[in-house]
Amino acid sequence: MSGIGRASVMIGAGTIVSRLTGFLRGIVLVAVVGSVKSPAGDAFATANQLPNNIYALISTGLLTAVVVPQIVKAASHKDGGRAFISKVFTLGAVVLLVTTVLATLAAPWLVQLYAPGYTDEQLALATAFAYWCLPQILFYGLYALVGEALNARRIYGPFTWAPIVNNIVSIAGFLVFLGLFGGPLTRVVDWTPSMIALLAGTATLGIIVQALILFFFWRRTGLHVRPDFAWRGVGLGQIGRLAGWTFLMVAAGQIAGLLQGRVVSEASGDGPAAAAMGYAWLLFMLPYSIIVLSIGTPYFTQLSEHAHAGRDDEVRGDIGRSIRTLGVFVVFATFALAAAAVPASRIFTNTASEAVQAAWVLLAYLIGLIPLAVLFVVQRTFYAYDDTRTPFWFTLVQCAIVVATAYGAWGLVNAGVIGLEHLAAVVAIGQSFASIVQVVLATWLLQRRLGGLRTTSWLLSLGRFVLAAIPAAAAGWGVFVLLGGADGWTASSALLGAVGSAIIGLAALVVYVGILALFRAPELSVATALVRRFLPGRR
Numbered sequence: 001m002s003g004i005g006r007a008s009v010m011i012g013a014g015t016i017v018s019r020l021t022g023f024l025r026g027i028v029l030v031a032v033v034g035s036v037k038s039p040a041g042d043a044f045a046t047a048n049q050l051p052n053n054i055y056a057l058i059s060t061g062l063l064t065a066v067v068v069p070q071i072v073k074a075a076s077h078k079d080g081g082r083a084f085i086s087k088v089f090t091l092g093a094v095v096l097l098v099t100t101v102l103a104t105l106a107a108p109w110l111v112q113l114y115a116p117g118y119t120d121e122q123l124a125l126a127t128a129f130a131y132w133c134l135p136q137i138l139f140y141g142l143y144a145l146v147g148e149a150l151n152a153r154r155i156y157g158p159f160t161w162a163p164i165v166n167n168i169v170s171i172a173g174f175l176v177f178l179g180l181f182g183g184p185l186t187r188v189v190d191w192t193p194s195m196i197a198l199l200a201g202t203a204t205l206g207i208i209v210q211a212l213i214l215f216f217f218w219r220r221t222g223l224h225v226r227p228d229f230a231w232r233g234v235g236l237g238q239i240g241r242l243a244g245w246t247f248l249m250v251a252a253g254q255i256a257g258l259l260q261g262r263v264v265s266e267a268s269g270d271g272p273a274a275a276a277m278g279y280a281w282l283l284f285m286l287p288y289s290i291i292v293l294s295i296g297t298p299y300f301t302q303l304s305e306h307a308h309a310g311r312d313d314e315v316r317g318d319i320g321r322s323i324r325t326l327g328v329f330v331v332f333a334t335f336a337l338a339a340a341a342v343p344a345s346r347i348f349t350n351t352a353s354e355a356v357q358a359a360w361v362l363l364a365y366l367i368g369l370i371p372l373a374v375l376f377v378v379q380r381t382f383y384a385y386d387d388t389r390t391p392f393w394f395t396l397v398q399c400a401i402v403v404a405t406a407y408g409a410w411g412l413v414n415a416g417v418i419g420l421e422h423l424a425a426v427v428a429i430g431q432s433f434a435s436i437v438q439v440v441l442a443t444w445l446l447q448r449r450l451g452g453l454r455t456t457s458w459l460l461s462l463g464r465f466v467l468a469a470i471p472a473a474a475a476g477w478g479v480f481v482l483l484g485g486a487d488g489w490t491a492s493s494a495l496l497g498a499v500g501s502a503i504i505g506l507a508a509l510v511v512y513v514g515i516l517a518l519f520r521a522p523e524l525s526v527a528t529a530l531v532r533r534f535l536p537g538r539r
Contacts, residue, residue, distance in 0.1 A: 015160055015290045021167035026282060026348050027494050028174040031183050032199065034275070036354035038186035039122050041275035042268040046115045046261070047129030048203055049278065050107075051136035053254055054099065089145060090227050096141035104134040114258055115274070117265035121188045128193070132200030136207040143211035150217065158217040166210035173202025184350060245388035249395045256399035260406040260431070264424055266413075271421030272361050277428065279348035280361040284369065287333030292326055292373050307384035312450055315381065322377050323458045328523040330373040331465035332472065332512050338366050339476030340504040343490040346497030355491050360425040368432030370462070371439040378442045382449075390445055398438035405430020461523060468515035469508075476508035 033041040103110065107130040111123055118126065147159030177183070177198050185191065267273045272280075303322075306314040337344060341362050346355035382391050409426040412418045418426060447453045483490050483500060490500025516524045 018160065018163045018167065019286050019289055021164050021171070022282065023286075023347065023498070025167045025170045025174070026279060028171055028178070030279070030348050030350065030494070032174055032177055032185065034184040034186040035279055035349050036272050036276045036357055037269055038184065038275055039119070039188050039269050040125065040186050040191060041184075042115075042265070042273045043118070043122050043126035043188065044129050044199065045275040045278050046111060046118075046265075047126045047133045047200065049261075049274070050103070050110055050114070050130055051134055051140055051207075053257065054103065054137045054140065056250065056254075085149060086226050089149075092141065092145045096138050096145075099141075100135055100138040103137055104131065107131050107134055110134075114261050115265040115268075116262050117268060119188070122268070125188050125191055125196070128191075128196045129200045132197060132204055136204050139204075139207045139211040143207070143214060146211070146214040146218065150214070158214050162210045162213050165213055166206035169206040169209050170202055173198065173205065177202070245392045249388070249392040252392070252396050252399045256402040259403050260427060263406045263410045264427055266410070267420040267423045271419070272357050272424040276349075276354075276358045277361055277424050280345070280358055280365055280424075280428070282348070283337065283344050283362055284365040287330060287337065288369065288372065291329040291333060292376050303381060304384040307381070315384070316450060316452070316454055319377055319381060320454050320458050323374055324461045324523050325526055326373045326377070327370070327458070327462045327465050328516070328521070328527045330370055331462065331469050332509065334366050334369045335469035335473035336476055336505045336508040336512075338363055339473045339480060339508055340501040341366075342486050343480070343497040343500035343504065346491045347494045347501070349494075352486055352491040355497070356486050357421060360422070361428050364425045364428030364432060366432075367429065368435035371432075371435045374462075375435065375439040375442060378439065378446050381446055382442075385449075387449075390449075391442070394438055394441045394445060397441060398434045401434035401437055402431050405433060461521070464519055464521055465516070465523075468512050468519065468521075471515065472508040472512035475511045476504040479504050479507045 030041075033044050035041050108127045111118075111126045111130050115123065115126060143159075143162065147162070150159050177195070180198070181195055185195070261274065264273050264277060303315055303318045306318060341359040342352075342355050345358035345362055346352065349355045349358050379391050382388070406427050409418070409423055409430060412426065413420060413423055443453065443455065447455065480488075480490065480500070483503070485491075488500075489496050490504075491497060513524070
């Protein structure tokens, strides 16, 4: 457990700094292009999301699901896995390069596909941004490929800390933009080619630096990788079979996201749309990244080793311990962030009224945070057993619900039940509902496979955390009201929104910890031990 604890702290500390600098990046970007009711902001968000979608396919799909377990297994080869990794890296680099070239050439079609609700002028601006942003695919992929290989060798730090450099580069470039051109420039007609090149070029430069910095740490793996185009004979066929289901799964997710984005694009200029949903998702992902990835990633490496050795009982123990440890943090984060939804949303908006609109989107996403944390563990357990087919089927159900609810929300707009300003929030509720269905189905299927998961134990723990979090959130909301609510100082600026969110979160934390201590929750001591590792002088 001490090894997992140290790795969790390394990943968690890097993720915290990365997310904080990411928040600063977002604040500066909002000052450049705005967020709510910003056609230019939505255009940039759509263009910059295109390479991210490919990155999600590569990182969440092929690498995490397939390559990490295979690299763990390849360590037992006579050469320590060097031939295997050389072939995988060569193949990956070729695929990334070809994909990047084809996607960049298809930029106008991709933008039209993702945002049919944009005006012709907005589509042209988004396409211009996309030409600069799509080369990020190559460097996102290299970052994921090298980073996951480092993780598989238990070298967790560089993969987590590299995005900080990306954020610093982006912040510097965006500040230069503000110094030269001012902001926020929310109208499409305000943008010139030089502005487009500086903004989108800066975003891409940050990703390039993020990827290249990982190569400085490669020597620590002890592996000597060389170009190797002989892709037969070391198990790439096994990867192909596993990746087939994984790519189908992630492709289904991308299609669902595409259709969801097409619906949301109709609200651009009238309410929260692509940009606002992106910032709400950034807030949503803050606790997920810091908590779930920092604690869950080391568990996944250990769980893969236990599954490969056929120690199913230890796998069940890994599942229960990881969910309970994740749960004590994630449940609090969900309720505390809900209490601070308005000031937190003010960080990425330009007015208090925009923050209120964006807060509804954040609250809708938060419904799915706890299920998503449980899904992280359950889904990766399937991956540890080299089963990528089952995750495809329960993800397909989730994608179908996402699409159905998105178009259902659009139907409510057409029927006059809701306005365009509420479309994004209703779409986000549909996504959270889909996540709940997905995790229930996934847990049931895994339980059948392993002959039981001891679900009662960790469900009771999650229930105990929720009972403690409800009054904690009420205390946080009370502090928000006492500080003036949406008309108070916590929603008056981005900086004060961050300060207000911290105060609300601290009030909620005191109540939450106090109630868990009253319950004598055993997970509290584990959580306290993890937190202590972050303190100066601790190991």
